[in-house]
Every structure is written in C-alpha cells, then in structure tokens.
Amino acid sequence: MRRTGNQLSLLPSGKTDVDPAPGAVARVFDAARLTQARHLAGKTKKEIAEAIRVTPAAVGQYESGMTKPRPELIPLLADTLGVPITFFVSGRPHARLDASGAHFRSLRSARAWQRDKAVAHVKQVWELTLALEKRVQLPPVDLPGFAGGEMHSGVDLPRSPVEAARALRAYWRLGTGPIPHLVRHLETHGIVVDAPSGDRADREVDAFSISYLRPIMVLTANRTDDVYRYRFTAAHELGHLVLHGDTAPGDTQHEREADAFAAEFLTPRDSVMPELPARVDLRRLADLQRVWGVSVDSLLYRCREVGLLSDQAAARAWRNLAQLRSQPGFVTESVSRYPGEQPVMLRQAFELAAAQTGLTLPTLAHELGWSVSRTRDLLNLEEQRPVLRLVP
Incomplete structure (x- = not known):
C-alpha cells in the first residue's frame, strides 16, 4: 500500500496515567463495556456470576445499567474477563453494532454467542481505527454505494451480482485479468481488513463484514489456511458490502449473490472462459489457480457454470480432485506466503504515528482501555523483546 503526501495529523501522544482505584472505576462504570468484555471472552452471565460470586440477575443488572458493581468486584470482573480495570471506565467512543448487522460467511455453523464475540471484536477494530485516525489520515473509503465515509463516488453499482462485479472492477481500474494482492486493494480503497490468527481466531466464524462509518472485513485466515479460499472469501465479503449494505443480513439468497459476485470479480467470465479446458483437465486447472488466484474447486464450478462440464462430469472431477489433495500442485498454500493478502493498514498507521x-x-493501549498485549495483537505487531532460551 502506497502512502502519498503527508498523511498525518500531528497530535501529542500524551502520557500514561496511573490506573484509577476500583472505587473510582465503579463510580463511572460503563455497562456496555461489561457486555462487550463478556462477549469477547465468550462467557455467559452465569459464568461471570459464579466467578465473582454474585447472581446472574446481578450481572444482568450491571449490564443493563440498573446498578453498578461494588468497588471490590471491579478487579474480579477484570481478572475474569482478561481486561484491565480501566476497560470499564466510561467516556470512550462506542461502536453501536450488533450481530444482526453483520454478514457472516458461515450462516449455519456460527452460533449466537460466536456472532456476539465476533461483533465485539469488530467493535474493538473500529475503536482502534478511530484512535489511529486521530493521528494518521487513512485511505478514504472509495466504495460505490457506501454512504458512511468521507468520499462519495457518485457511482451506483448494478443490483445484479455479475454486473456489479464488472462495474466495480472498472471503477477501481483493475482491468479484466487476474487481481494480485486482493487484500491490499481492499485496504487501498479504505476498507479495514482484519485477519486474526492464532489464539484470537475463532475457527467457527469463517469471515464476516459490517458497515459502520468505515466498512470492516474480518477474515479468519487459519480456519483452513488456504490462500485461494481466503481470497474468494474476501471477494465474497466485498460482494456483501456493495450489494447488501442496506439490507438485513442472514438471507441465503444474499450468500448466493455474494458468491456470484466473488466468482465474476476474481475470474471475469469473458476473460477466463477462453483459458478453461473444454473437458476435465485437473492439471490445467491447477496451473490456472496460480494464475487467477482461485482454487481448482472454484474453477471447476466455473467450468460447470459456463456449460463446459455437465453436472455428472463435474461431480466425477471433484471426486478425483479429493484424491489429489496431498499431491504437488493440489495442496493448500498458506496465506502467510502471500504478503499482499495480509492486512497492513492499521499496523502501518501505528508505525507512522509512532515515528511522527x-x-x-502503552499510550495507545491506555487510551483504548486495553492491555498492551491486546493492542499489539490487533495491530499484528511482533513481540519486540528477545527470547531467553535456557539449555539444561
């Protein structure tokens, strides 16, 4: 991602104050922060109640704002939920989001608590983005149909998924060939992309997107750690953002439309069709997957879709493909091998703010009310401390 001009608003970094006493936190306790922390931890009100030795009804009253927890309970809540006590202090900006506004890639497997956890995560991504935007000018949102940003294209995309994909390619001047570095293109046009990995990746939530002042997309890279599936998922979520931003998520028809958008966006029919084999040729499709950045499975589906393969021939090809998954050319490729598919916008914004x-x-973590480790995780920063290794 390129930086042009002086994309910086100079602000003092400030100093980290001493954490307030539990009594002071109790007096300005933010009920919504308790709900957010509980969702992030994936815990029920009953589990919280048992940990701090109150009733679930009491926890419900804390979250509704009817009552505030006693000062001695504040450290217990913080320890139970893995947040500093300053997390519960009111006054910081909130993202008014809920799970009903998010488009989830895996409609069937994501349960209610997992969706709540995912949306709580996005709230933190939004808060981090806002904190960085106070200091660094991020790329403006340049997405037709998106009304929340500071830049309006004046372009209305067609409602047809295929036509919308073609129109967006033209608007972003992507041409008609393969799209390298898809995630970098998304970030360049102002979309915040987060790809949690390791402990903070919820394997049951494949991916999701949501529009709130900035469009935010979360891609769980290590659910399969397959760069081709990951790229298709990114294009699928982009389809939701441009096609379904003003409609309620959860419709299976929306999922089919997002798939159709992704297929045309990544492999335009008029461009890819002359390259597809007239009969099943898995080796040829394996070569094409590296050219177009989509899986052999997707290319087989494309062959069937454009009429090159019958349903029966495609089914036989998928059975044969299943037996080749461990063979060279057919094994999955890790997203980590493709820097252009890994989000960098927030990390680079922090690094620019740090330099300027x-x-x-620690200052940023204090401002957000988070731990330093949580802030580092969401920025995808490497641990800087050297590792001491002891040899027995």
Whole structure:
C-alpha cells in the first residue's frame, strides 16, 4: 500500500496515567463495556456470576445499567474477563453494532454467542481505527454505494451480482485479468481488513463484514489456511458490502449473490472462459489457480457454470480432485506466503504515528482501555523483546 503526501495529523501522544482505584472505576462504570468484555471472552452471565460470586440477575443488572458493581468486584470482573480495570471506565467512543448487522460467511455453523464475540471484536477494530485516525489520515473509503465515509463516488453499482462485479472492477481500474494482492486493494480503497490468527481466531466464524462509518472485513485466515479460499472469501465479503449494505443480513439468497459476485470479480467470465479446458483437465486447472488466484474447486464450478462440464462430469472431477489433495500442485498454500493478502493498514498507521508523533504502544493501549498485549495483537505487531532460551 502506497502512502502519498503527508498523511498525518500531528497530535501529542500524551502520557500514561496511573490506573484509577476500583472505587473510582465503579463510580463511572460503563455497562456496555461489561457486555462487550463478556462477549469477547465468550462467557455467559452465569459464568461471570459464579466467578465473582454474585447472581446472574446481578450481572444482568450491571449490564443493563440498573446498578453498578461494588468497588471490590471491579478487579474480579477484570481478572475474569482478561481486561484491565480501566476497560470499564466510561467516556470512550462506542461502536453501536450488533450481530444482526453483520454478514457472516458461515450462516449455519456460527452460533449466537460466536456472532456476539465476533461483533465485539469488530467493535474493538473500529475503536482502534478511530484512535489511529486521530493521528494518521487513512485511505478514504472509495466504495460505490457506501454512504458512511468521507468520499462519495457518485457511482451506483448494478443490483445484479455479475454486473456489479464488472462495474466495480472498472471503477477501481483493475482491468479484466487476474487481481494480485486482493487484500491490499481492499485496504487501498479504505476498507479495514482484519485477519486474526492464532489464539484470537475463532475457527467457527469463517469471515464476516459490517458497515459502520468505515466498512470492516474480518477474515479468519487459519480456519483452513488456504490462500485461494481466503481470497474468494474476501471477494465474497466485498460482494456483501456493495450489494447488501442496506439490507438485513442472514438471507441465503444474499450468500448466493455474494458468491456470484466473488466468482465474476476474481475470474471475469469473458476473460477466463477462453483459458478453461473444454473437458476435465485437473492439471490445467491447477496451473490456472496460480494464475487467477482461485482454487481448482472454484474453477471447476466455473467450468460447470459456463456449460463446459455437465453436472455428472463435474461431480466425477471433484471426486478425483479429493484424491489429489496431498499431491504437488493440489495442496493448500498458506496465506502467510502471500504478503499482499495480509492486512497492513492499521499496523502501518501505528508505525507512522509512532515515528511522527511519538505514539507508543502503552499510550495507545491506555487510551483504548486495553492491555498492551491486546493492542499489539490487533495491530499484528511482533513481540519486540528477545527470547531467553535456557539449555539444561
């Protein structure tokens, strides 16, 4: 991603204050922060109640704002939920989001608590983005149909998924060939992309997107760690953002439309059709997957879709493909091997703010009310401390 001009608003980084006493936190306790922390931890009100030795009804009253927890309960809540006590202090900006506004890639497997956890995660991504935007000018949102950003294209995309994909390609000047570095293109046009990995990746939530002041897309890379599936998922979520931003999520028809958008966006029919084999040729399709950045499975589906393969021939090809998954050319390729598919916008924004304003990780964490480790995780920063290894 290129930086042009001086994309910086100079602000002092500030100093980290001493954490307030539990009594002070109790007096300005933010009920919504408790709900957010509970969702992030994936815990029920009953589990929280048992941990701090109150009733589930009491926890419900804390979350509704009817009552505030006693001062001695504040550290217990923080320990139970894995947040600093300053997390519960009111006054910080909130993202008014709920799970009903998010488009989830896996409609059937994502349960209610997993969706709540995912949306709580997005709230933190939004808060981090907002904190960085106070210091660094991020790429403006340049997405037709998106009304929340500071830049309006004046372009209305067609409602047809295929036509919308073609129109967006033309608007972003992507041509008609393969799209390298898909995630970098999304970030360049102002879409916030987060790809949690390791402990903070919920394997049951494949991916989802949501529009709120900025469009935000979360891609769980290590659910399959297959770069081709990952790219298709990114294009699928892009389809939701441009086609379904003003409609309620959860419709299976929307999922089919997002798939159709992704297929045309990544492999335009008029461009890819002359390259597809007239009969099943898995080796040829394996070569094409590296050219177009989509899986052999997707290319087989494309062959069937454009009439090159019958349903029966496609079914036989998928059975044969299943037996080749461990063979060279057919094994999955890790997303980690493709830097252009890994989000960098927020990390680079922090690094620019650190260089220009003296912003430090502890200062940013304090401003957000998070732990330093949580802030580092969401920025995808490497641990800087050297590792001591002891040899017996």
